[in-house]
Amino acid sequence: MEAKLRVRRFDPESGDGVRYQSYVLEVPDYATVLDVLLQIREELDDSLALRCSCCSAICGSCAMRINGQARLACKTKAKAVAADSEEILVEPVGNMPVIKDLVADMDPFWQKARAVEPWLQPEGTPPEREYLVAHEIMRPLADIAACIMCGACVSDCSVLETELGLGKPPDQTFLGPAALAKAYRYVGDPRDAADASRLSALSRLEGIWDCTRCNICVEVCPKGVAPMDQILALRRKAIEQGYDEYLGARHTLEFEKTVRESSWL
Amino acid sequence: MAWLQRTAAAVCDKLGIELEDLSLAPCTGSGILQARDLVYADTLNASTFAMAEDMGLSLMTICSTCQGVFSQAQKRLKEKPDYLAQINQTLEEQGMKYSGNVEVKHLLWVLAEDYGLDELRNAVVRSLTGLRVAPFYGCYLVRPSAALGFDEHPERGTCLEALIEALGAEAVDFRGKTLCCGYPLVGVNDENSAAMVGTHTLEAKEKGADCMVTPCPLCHMNLDGVQPQAGEQRDTRINMPVLHLTQLIGLALGIDPPDLGFDRHAVQVKSVLEKLGL
Numbered sequence: 001m002e003a004k005l006r007v008r009r010f011d012p013e014s015g016d017g018v019r020y021q022s023y024v025l026e027v028p029d030y031a032t033v034l035d036v037l038l039q040i041r042e043e044l045d046d047s048l049a050l051r052c053s054c055c056s057a058i059c060g061s062c063a064m065r066i067n068g069q070a071r072l073a074c075k076t077k078a079k080a081v082a083a084d085s086e087e088i089l090v091e092p093v094g095n096m097p098v099i100k101d102l103v104a105d106m107d108p109f110w111q112k113a114r115a116v117e118p119w120l121q122p123e124g125t126p127p128e129r130e131y132l133v134a135h136e137i138m139r140p141l142a143d144i145a146a147c148i149m150c151g152a153c154v155s156d157c158s159v160l161e162t163e164l165g166l167g168k169p170p171d172q173t174f175l176g177p178a179a180l181a182k183a184y185r186y187v188g189d190p191r192d193a194a195d196a197s198r199l200s201a202l203s204r205l206e207g208i209w210d211c212t213r214c215n216i217c218v219e220v221c222p223k224g225v226a227p228m229d230q231i232l233a234l235r236r237k238a239i240e241q242g243y244d245e246y247l248g249a250r251h252t253l254e255f256e257k258t259v260r261e262s263s264w265l
Numbered sequence: 266m267a268w269l270q271r272t273a274a275a276v277c278d279k280l281g282i283e284l285e286d287l288s289l290a291p292c293t294g295s296g297i298l299q300a301r302d303l304v305y306a307d308t309l310n311a312s313t314f315a316m317a318e319d320m321g322l323s324l325m326t327i328c329s330t331c332q333g334v335f336s337q338a339q340k341r342l343k344e345k346p347d348y349l350a351q352i353n354q355t356l357e358e359q360g361m362k363y364s365g366n367v368e369v370k371h372l373l374w375v376l377a378e379d380y381g382l383d384e385l386r387n388a389v390v391r392s393l394t395g396l397r398v399a400p401f402y403g404c405y406l407v408r409p410s411a412a413l414g415f416d417e418h419p420e421r422g423t424c425l426e427a428l429i430e431a432l433g434a435e436a437v438d439f440r441g442k443t444l445c446c447g448y449p450l451v452g453v454n455d456e457n458s459a460a461m462v463g464t465h466t467l468e469a470k471e472k473g474a475d476c477m478v479t480p481c482p483l484c485h486m487n488l489d490g491v492q493p494q495a496g497e498q499r500d501t502r503i504n505m506p507v508l509h510l511t512q513l514i515g516l517a518l519g520i521d522p523p524d525l526g527f528d529r530h531a532v533q534v535k536s537v538l539e540k541l542g543l
Binding site for chain 1: 452464
């Protein structure tokens with residue numbers, strides 16, 4: 001098939017601003033968008049910068065916006081996103097500064113992941129042998145742990161886009177779907193004993209109550225992590241454990257009370 | 266919001282769509298209740314489905330959020346027969362039972378898929394020719410697509426534009442059409458909520474839209490009601506009229522503007538009516 005790509009280019013060293021470059025090339029029918037980009041780099045333009053590694057939707061390096069939506073380039077067939085030889089628009093992920101072409105600066109992303117302390121914090125004397133956790137508890141957590149930290153959800157998060165649009169410094173913006181989903185992976189883990197400090201920290205500004213529940217992260221996640229559902233699970237836990245003085249929590253409780261009492265709002 | 270119920274009733278009456286009022290149907294929980302107590306929320310919605318089923322009718326809503334919440338509940342109840350049985354146990358206490366098979370459709374989908382847009386076009390008595398309308402779907406009518414039947418009905422991602430055109434108006438494409446209106450953040454983070462309103466209404470304005478139309482009363486309420494604050498936030502007057510789907514259809518079907526609730530808008534729709542010579 002003939003693939004037509006329109007790629008967002010940016011090279012800080014050139015002094016030029018952002019520009020869009022079109023490429024047309026013959027590729028196999030089964031080519032992914034990543035295959036096409038690599039073929040462009042091999043055959044047409046070796047100046048095109050992008051990140052990739054495993055080509056198997058495991059490493060999370062090649063998240064980018066394809067036709068305006070964050071996807072893994074290696075998991076997206078060119079044919080599936082280009083109806084009738086239409087041009088495919090390829091841009092770097094959103095909500096992160098661009099270093100060059102399709103390569104974004106993931107530092108703010110990793111800072112937020114670190115901020116939720118993504119490691120197990122058990123308490124008391126460790127058991128003589130391994131910690132035991134029931135399968136039914138671990139199963140859903142394993143689905144969250146399937147996150148490959150590609151940043152697709154952060155790229156398209158409406159709240160982050162809004163706050164960055166207001167000019168907020170990135171480190172003062174919403175923690176975002178990836179970090180919060182990661183946080184639930186530990187809050188939901190019975191071996192972890194840091195629920196209290198985690199839930200109180202996550203209930204504050206830029207935490208769980210700032211999600212606008214738009215479902216974009218659920219839609220774009222290439223691994224089925226459903227970050228928004230994990231944020232809602234954190235909200236449930238936070239209220240259950242008494243962190244209910246925050247506006248969002250109070251709003252939820254008030255809503256619940258009204259519906260339970262009158263079945264209407 | 267009862268006034269949108271009235272515009273919906275007026276529109277359906279004009280189109281010959283018979284509505285039966287489900288006056289006992291509870292709130293869908295709007296996704297908020299689901300985050301607090303999923304089983305309780307699903308039970309509430311299953312009771313609504315059971316009421317429709319008992320009447321032998323499919324269920325219609327004029328709200329994107331309700332549709333999304335209904336669809337997600339439907340999916341859970343369909344996929345897990347044990348779960349449906351558990352919920353039916355609670356419903357039985359009220360003398361109710363839900364089989365799991367009620368069709369739940371937003372008015373937009375009813376018109377696009379069942380009534381037919383050609384049929385709608387034939388019913389237009391006051392073509393909206395010349396009016397440029399920016400569609401605003403509302404998150405829950407497009408995401409998560411897996412729960413919303415997009416596999417069987419891919420046109421659900423474009424049917425609002427198709428409907429605008431069937432009414433004789435021109436659909437204005439803009440990026441914000443499937444993004445969040447900011448309503449869920451009202452009272453929790455008003456700054457972000459207003460910023461979302463500002464972004465979408467200004468983008469629609471830049472693209473030359475005369476007004477926006479949304480199939481969601483919550484998007485309607487926020488995009489219209491919070492627009493003055495959104496303007497203040499950016500030191501500008503936005504002035505983008507926002508219509509609910511039923512109001513736009515009502516205009517094309519010849520319903521008198523005073524009967525469409527325009528006096529309740531924060532942003533005047535006068536410019537829209539003037540453009541239509543009303």
